[in-house]
Amino acid sequence: MGMTIAEKIVALAAGVPEAKAGDIHTVELDYLMSNDGTTHLTVDMYNSLKHPRIADKNKLVWIVDHNVPCDSPKTAASQKKMRDFAKLNGITFYEGEGVCHQVMAEKYVCPGQLIFGADSHTCTYGALGAFGTGVGCTDYLYGMVTGKSWVLVPETLRFVLTGELSHGVTARDLILTIIGKIGANGANYKAMEFTGPAMKTLSMSDRLSICNLCVEAGAKTALMEVDEITLEYLAQHGGRTPKACFTSDPDAVFAAEYEINLSEVVPVTAKPHFVDNIAPVSECADVAIDEAFLGSCNNGRLEDLRLAAEIIRGRKVAPKVRFLVVPASREVYNAALKEGLLNVFMEAGAIVMNPNCSVCWGSCQGVIGEGEVLVSTGTRNFKGRAGDKNSFVYLASAATVTASAIAGKITQAF
Amino acid sequence: MEQFSGKIWVLGDDIDTDIIMPTEYLALKTIDDMRPYAFSPLRPELAGRICPGDIIVAGKNFGCGSSREQAPEVIKALGIRCVIASSYARIFFRNAINNGLLLIENSEIQKAVKEGDEIEVHVGEYILHDGVKYPVSSLPQNLLDILDAGGLVKAMQRLNGIV
Numbered sequence: 001m002g003m004t005i006a007e008k009i010v011a012l013a014a015g016v017p018e019a020k021a022g023d024i025h026t027v028e029l030d031y032l033m034s035n036d037g038t039t040h041l042t043v044d045m046y047n048s049l050k051h052p053r054i055a056d057k058n059k060l061v062w063i064v065d066h067n068v069p070c071d072s073p074k075t076a077a078s079q080k081k082m083r084d085f086a087k088l089n090g091i092t093f094y095e096g097e098g099v100c101h102q103v104m105a106e107k108y109v110c111p112g113q114l115i116f117g118a119d120s121h122t123c124t125y126g127a128l129g130a131f132g133t134g135v136g137c138t139d140y141l142y143g144m145v146t147g148k149s150w151v152l153v154p155e156t157l158r159f160v161l162t163g164e165l166s167h168g169v170t171a172r173d174l175i176l177t178i179i180g181k182i183g184a185n186g187a188n189y190k191a192m193e194f195t196g197p198a199m200k201t202l203s204m205s206d207r208l209s210i211c212n213l214c215v216e217a218g219a220k221t222a223l224m225e226v227d228e229i230t231l232e233y234l235a236q237h238g239g240r241t242p243k244a245c246f247t248s249d250p251d252a253v254f255a256a257e258y259e260i261n262l263s264e265v266v267p268v269t270a271k272p273h274f275v276d277n278i279a280p281v282s283e284c285a286d287v288a289i290d291e292a293f294l295g296s297c298n299n300g301r302l303e304d305l306r307l308a309a310e311i312i313r314g315r316k317v318a319p320k321v322r323f324l325v326v327p328a329s330r331e332v333y334n335a336a337l338k339e340g341l342l343n344v345f346m347e348a349g350a351i352v353m354n355p356n357c358s359v360c361w362g363s364c365q366g367v368i369g370e371g372e373v374l375v376s377t378g379t380r381n382f383k384g385r386a387g388d389k390n391s392f393v394y395l396a397s398a399a400t401v402t403a404s405a406i407a408g409k410i411t412q413a414f
Numbered sequence: 415m416e417q418f419s420g421k422i423w424v425l426g427d428d429i430d431t432d433i434i435m436p437t438e439y440l441a442l443k444t445i446d447d448m449r450p451y452a453f454s455p456l457r458p459e460l461a462g463r464i465c466p467g468d469i470i471v472a473g474k475n476f477g478c479g480s481s482r483e484q485a486p487e488v489i490k491a492l493g494i495r496c497v498i499a500s501s502y503a504r505i506f507f508r509n510a511i512n513n514g515l516l517l518i519e520n521s522e523i524q525k526a527v528k529e530g531d532e533i534e535v536h537v538g539e540y541i542l543h544d545g546v547k548y549p550v551s552s553l554p555q556n557l558l559d560i561l562d563a564g565g566l567v568k569a570m571q572r573l574n575g576i577v
Contacts, residue, residue: 045567074441120481136483136509138566185475189504220504362437382432384455
């Protein structure tokens, strides 16, 4: 019987000829990424082991991105623990380099790999044809010590994308629309695979944005086929070579298949407090905002900054509104600097910050107060996610966020 | 099979990990330090009222959101004996087992119970409430072994002393 991309990657990592949904396999992990959200817990557990050892330090990538720079003695202590351990054990370590998933995409992820990340948005790596999945720090520790873990092979939901996004409609509007359609647990335990003629119209930036948000539908991983766009990205980013390039077989079994016509997608927002609480931006047009956030592993890439700069060039952020612009990585920041985009934001009255997770995870920078409203390109809008428990987060695209920052209320850009 | 009874606390659908353990408290040194803030965005009083042996009954997609392991850890630290929900988010499910927190899936009992009710749990068999039995499926033995040991790390220590 034919296999899906997810089944093929698990089979390869398990060293078996065939894997099918529902099987449990022990797999060899290609990378194990961890960030400052939980690594201090992993270190504590590791130090409590009777005979601690690291299976292969070259597979570990540790990235400080959640609180950069440190905002309190508490986070300084937890990061110091992580930094000292990495140094002592020769583990690859970054801080100030960017949001972990963007850094992984720029420097490490290769098609066909199976990667564990101690962060839920590890499913981002599907944009590069890799099986990335989020785990907790105990599963991470097990992988770190043994080099292996067990995975239940997921069923796959297949999304066949046709048509083309209209001007001003972004990949983020597309994935939010899909999450609204299938619900916040619509893909629970499953892989979400994206294919179809519209794939060639989606840049790597678009693809990363789509795969990144799949966990908000509960997905275990997201996957896309490798094509010229993937190979060109890899060539431009260190000349990495794929481990394997897979497509799903014609007779592969899918749990469900959806056809999505991109030309029908409109700018949308996820209203408080659920990511699947989707409405067209036009229906929220009177919601006044206190803060706007452009950044995160979902939408802080160069294309997002270009789109935002195009909208705000020569204009001003609304009075009493804070507009935070946070490039997702050093690479993105440097490119935006060279293109003159950061000037545009600064002249408009925005606050441009160093690459990090920022208010998307509700700590460190830009958290909002009681009753305040944030329009955000971040990943989640849960109650209290961005600060006070009685605050409100609307998720939207870079275009909508920027237009809203100018208008002082939720506004469709085009 | 193991059985126990307890008083229940009723929560709704999509109880996310930011509700279970808000971001601003994640850097606190120990789980005990975090305990008073569990569920605080939704019900600030809850953590102070939960007693050891109590049970949480919730709706669909319990534990959705981030991979923070402090979420199942803090529920366990509150003394919650088990969580019963219609469904669980994947990462939370794995993290809960790895931390020795028993999760039971049932999507019928929510309609019958109210907060403060006593229920009886027969692990792997059924839940008894007000004379009605709600069947639950059994967990595989290897997961029961992890739960019995109090989590994955402890189970591995018990198993071979290697890790």
